[in-house]
Amino acid sequence: MYLEFVKLNWHLFVALVAIIALLAFEPLRTRHGGIRSVSADELPRIMRDEKIIILDVSDAKEYAGSHISKARNIPLNRLDSDIQTISKFKARPVVICCRVGNRSSKAARILKKHGFSNIRTLHGGMAAWTKENLPVET
Numbered sequence: 001m002y003l004e005f006v007k008l009n010w011h012l013f014v015a016l017v018a019i020i021a022l023l024a025f026e027p028l029r030t031r032h033g034g035i036r037s038v039s040a041d042e043l044p045r046i047m048r049d050e051k052i053i054i055l056d057v058s059d060a061k062e063y064a065g066s067h068i069s070k071a072r073n074i075p076l077n078r079l080d081s082d083i084q085t086i087s088k089f090k091a092r093p094v095v096i097c098c099r100v101g102n103r104s105s106k107a108a109r110i111l112k113k114h115g116f117s118n119i120r121t122l123h124g125g126m127a128a129w130t131k132e133n134l135p136v137e138t
Contacts, residue, residue, distance in 0.1 A: 035108040038095060038120045042127040043068075052093040055086065057107040059125070062099055066136040068129060076103045083114050090116050097122035113136070 006013060033051040038046060046052060054062050063073040074082050076098070086094075094116055096104040104121035111119050122129065130136060
């Protein structure tokens with residue numbers, strides 16, 4: 001019975017395997033690229049101990065809604081063209097955040113391409129930050 005179901009719906013199983021592979025591949029690719037992530041509960045300590053730049057790659061409307069104090073906003077779709085606005089911070093640690101963390105890994109690859117070396121992403125993005133009841137600005 002199960003074998004018959006698999007035979008009739010083979011395309012669903014192929015799609016399932018592809019999705020699982022993509023989900024597993026993204027963290028490996030990020031880790032292999034030298035980009036680390038930081039949790040929301042670790043970030044305040046890092047902000048206190050290190051002179052970091054927080055880069056919020058959310059769109060302007062999301063950023064205006066709430067963001068981490070002193071975060072600089074460059075939406076992901078403008079990051080490549082506006083890289084000169086933060087290029088003077090290449091030597092400093094950069095923590096990238098967005099709403100839930102999806103855009104952060106893409107932004108990290110862009111920064112890496114432009115010579116930034118100490119890059120971290122906020123795991124879970126602003127959703128994780130607010131879940132931990134950490135302060136935001138509006």
